[in-house]
Amino acid sequence: MSEPQLSIRSSKARDLAHALARRTGQPINRLVELALERYEQELREKSAQTPAEALWELMAEGRRSVPPGTTSAHDDFYDENGLPI
Secondary structure (H helix, E strand, O other), X not given: OOOOOOOOOOHHXXXXXXXXXXXXXXXXHHHHHHXXXXXXXXXXXXXXXXXXXXXXXXXXXXXXXXXXXXXXXXXXXXXXXXXXX
């Protein structure tokens, strides 16, 4: 009986797999196993988070995309008396 096969029809996946195989000397099937194991571990760690931890992680991720010096002040929308412009 032959071993089970996995067929992925993606030129990007194929190109990445071949490039990593050349770079690391690992066979493609081992690279796929490693990548899937790492992804599974990442998902397991995320699912073990409390809702508060997940929220803090999302907020930190959002902060990384905010340019330095940006504030949450909305002064531009109000006049000197605090009324909307």
